Amino acid sequence: MHKKVHVQATINNEPVEFLCEPRQSLLECLRDILGLTGTKEGCNDGNCGACTVVLDDRIVTSCLVLGVEAQGRKITTIEGIAEGHKLHPLQQAFLENAALQCGVCTPGFLVAAKALLDAEPNPSEERIRLWLANNLCRCTGYDKIVRAVKQCATEVNA
Amino acid sequence: MAVVFIPTLLQDLTGGLSKIEASGATIRDLIAALDQLHPGLAARLTEDDRLRPNISVAVDGEISPLGLLEKVSPTSEVHFLTAIKGGRQSCEEDCLSG
């Protein structure tokens, strides 16, 4: 008989335990087991970035991580970006710049862009575009997304 | 009298005429009048007392959502339009996208 695996991890600064099948991706575990549906599935092969989460200190596509690999790791999802009722400045910048249309890629972009600004407070437009090239958006043409990230960087530095 | 533009592919019934004047208060009346002049036209434009699936009607440039019930004035221009997936309302209705 196949046995599920018990996994302990820290997700959005909370200790979490769950049971999963080894074949279930971290994305499936987040969404279907833990109810964290803010992380989206777009392609399930790492090419669209909609399922981006922070795994320890790096952004990854959670569709290409097995849930069992989360054992002992620290994960941040879109649900962990805002501080309580206060939106993160990047979330605010996305709203003010109309940097989303359908919004399904938005969680992935926010998680990825926040990781960039955490590491590099004032990236150039070229740097932003390169960093975000693993995140596809089909609605906006990226213009307003890049502007929102840039504006956020400028404001935080001001 | 209203001016009715006959689609190319119906002109076999009108002896090649592309424009016909006819009178009627509604499209239904107009088609009846046209059928008097050129028998067979009504059968090509309607079935079961509604416009055929591939036909829509425009009155004064405005595709009508009402079809046979659309009112016509004596100065109206009426086009019967054909469309690929055309519903009663218009072929434009099929061309929906986000």
Next chain:
Amino acid sequence: MKWFDYSAPSSLSEALKLLRENSQALLLAGGTDLLVQMRAGRKQTDLVIDIKNIAELNQLVLDASGLRLGAAVPCYRIYNHRDIARGYPALSDVASLIGGTQIQGRASIGGNLCNAAPSADAVPLLIALGAICRIAGPSGERTVPVEEFCTAPGKTVLKQGELLVSLHLPPPKPHSGAAYLRFIPRNEMDIAVAGAGVSVELNNGNFQSVRIALGAVAPTPLYAKQAGDSLAGKPVNDACIQTAAELAKAAASPITDMRGTAEYRRHLCAVLTARALKQAIQRAQEAK
């Protein structure tokens, strides 16, 4: 995906034991190729062995003997390593070319090599840099020059029960430089239509030695030995570069597929080889 079990051994010996006991086991490093292939049904297994907890496969050591690069080291650790950026800038380039930011958080150079795709970005450069593969298996360890590692699309010299532990790069020589350039239709997130990795060692305005390797133009990454050797002792000028580029082109045997025609790929071999040589020469000239 069919059910599989998962194991994450913390030592090389434990991993080798698991491999010995499960002949169909698959190794998981970054998973960016493996999980995609398993989901598409191209690979199946009853056991996935996660090799990321094994120290030898995570080493990243730069010293007088060169660079020891553990097979599971993810790309970002390579390009974030300042000394690697200084000593092996072309390797930093390659690590930042594979996939996008998220993929680079997981994907490893070792995985790129073991996946054995003809288009693997890291491999032509590893060949040009003269990398050696350290392989562990049931009968101990062995080493294989990287140009001999891939044997066919998706196939390598790894035998039953063996795994790639690390890659060893010789220390950079004075007046040497390397570069890898690939051609993709987009600017990121794409598979190479063709790629060229080169390393050059200069001596008083002449080429001392040159290694050239090509990607995506043969069933395996291709060491174009003749093209590189043709430059030894020759002056550094456009005519010589062009001659080597044409030899590289002649060495290629590409296919026509959705990424480009055979003719186009051959053409790109010459273009990319020439461009990569120029970049490597510049690096060599800037090096001490």
Next chain:
Amino acid sequence: MSSQFQVVGTRPVRHDGADKVTGRALYGADIQLAGLIHGFVLRSPHAHARIKRIDTSKAEAFPGVKAVITAADFPVTPDRIVDLGEGDTPLSYVRGNMLASGKVLYKGHAVAAVAATNVHIAEEAASLIEVEYEPLPCVLTAPDAMKDGAPILHDDLRMKELGEATDKPGNVAEHFRHVKGAVEDGFQLADKIIEREFSTATVHQGYIEPHNATALWNNDGRVLVWCSTQGSFVVRDVTACVLDLPVSQVKVTPMEIGGGFGGKIPVYLEPVAALLSKKSGRPVKIVMPRQAVLEATGPTPGSSIKVKIGATKDGRFTAAQATLAYEAGAYPGSMVGPGAMCVFAAYDIDHITIDGYDVCVNKPSTAAYRAPGASNAAFATESVVDELAETLGIDPIELRLRNAAKEGTRRADGPKYRKIGCVEVLEAMKNHPHYKAPLEGPNRGRGVAVGFWFNVGLPSSVNIAVNADGTVNLVEGSTDIGGTRTSIAMQAAEVLGLPAESVLPSVVDTDSIGFTAVTGGSRTTFATGWAAHDAAQDVVRQIKERAAALWETTADKVKHSRGVYSCNGKSATFAELAAKLGETGGPVVGRAAINPRGVGGSFSGVITDVEVDPDTGKTTILRFTSFQDAGRAIHPSYVEGQMQGGSVQGIGWALNEEYYMSADGVMQNSSLLDYRMPTSLDLPMIDTHIVEVPNPAHPFGVRGVGEANIVPPPAAIANAIYRAAGVRMRRLPMNPPAVMEAVWRKP
């Protein structure tokens, strides 16, 4: 611009913004229900084959499997023509595309479905279904499918002309023709005639969210559906029709939708999920894998187009002729109709003939994609116009201005234009700094093109309930793909004299609002916005009555201006009156259900600068400016967003996107790695210039902005590549190998 409005033309934060930046917004795949199980669809490995036998017994016996269905599980109903919101289509085609019966017509065609306790089990069980196929030769392009002796998809298909069946069997479902004037006479008047042939590859809308559907066949017999769709009422009607239920027995709750662009109008999964639910007694969720999205939903047609235009020396177009053959995919109904309506729509030409062919091929059944059919057509026309401009020595924008369609111009398909903004768009392009800026450097070129999309009206319903705190709840049925909750709420706010934030919009299920057509055809801000305007007026009327009751006068004496009601020196704000509804007669609900006329078509234009690498053929977009007549921009940020999004989809279409098919009909690039949509690194900022020529019919002048912006980009880029590299590209995509090979062939 104008100060006549308080809310229209401003840029408030969208009402659903907080939900969408925190991950709380619930999209179709996010729904969780007690007892939920997961479905997986088994798909054909062949592009064309007869199904000899299906044996599902092993799948049914697999542990964890709760239900298995095939086309045999559909209720047996006679074929008929049904109105499915997408036009009239035979039920057999709609049903056949959901689960094949008899034959599979494309690789990826659904043949069976399994529901199990998790998706991996469902997938594993599906692999145990035995399907015996008799493979048949396939045909993949319109020109090949039109040849004598081509493999035939539908044995019973006979070509139609104006709805009349002929006895011609084959793959051509329909041939139609539009004639204006006498085209041969027109060509006699020309000094220069250019005729060229073009082809475009099949491309996909590429929305990031895969199709999904969850259904529960409830114990009371009602079918409840949660899904991602552009039109909840279309899903309701199609599901009811396929399952042979009255529409009232189906309730569709539209979840947030992760992009559509026309591709989420057709229904693929909902009736399948419902049947699995009926069989298993459990709610069933199906999420399409990305490969299935590419292989088995509706891309937009590949096409073969011939365009011929004649002009006088001084640049007047005398005649134009086009033949368009579009690939319908597996079932009749390509977008050749609208393509034909748009092919010469930007020009005032006396003599035109247009022939259209709708051709079945062994590829997925095509669907709408943002101004469907028009980009293909404009690529051809605008390339020929550019070549004429060069030959005649006339500036390309000037040549277009000399021939621009205007009010009173009659299109070849019949209708005369009312007030349109074609000339205004061209003038804006001519005067834009981008067009005047020098373009320096080798291998660089600038191209321009224009495009048209007619937009649509269609029914919409809106209810507005007044809250005691002076806000209102606005309820509507248009799924919100790009911020339309806000553009609709803003129109109500303008009428009510309230800030946008005081109108709280909700998109609701099909039980809770009157019929509302799909979010498509650029209609939502136009038509549902109009309904919101009318519903708000209904509220104002009722509030006046309440004020009149308070002030002991009659409603006609009460004046309303910007949220303040007054009469004989007394005045009260909307909020003050809203607080007194209880004492003045109870709740106030305004409503409107409309089917508007007065649709205003939208013209668009592009100026772009490119650089072509002479060694690789790769095109880089250096600068890109999009122009569009919005009529009125309700929320300019989201108008710009539509223009930028459409532009970038057009850039992808132009440069890299295509269905790369093997000879046996298998898409070789069915992933987002190899179906190369533009990434952020492939693009510059996309500049926008909104033109506003108000639509005189609409209360705020709205035309609709969702689509026309994708029409000119491929042609503009082709024209720019010509100036950069000296080659006229007549096939899309103009990817690096194609450009390189054209450069090699250059004389």
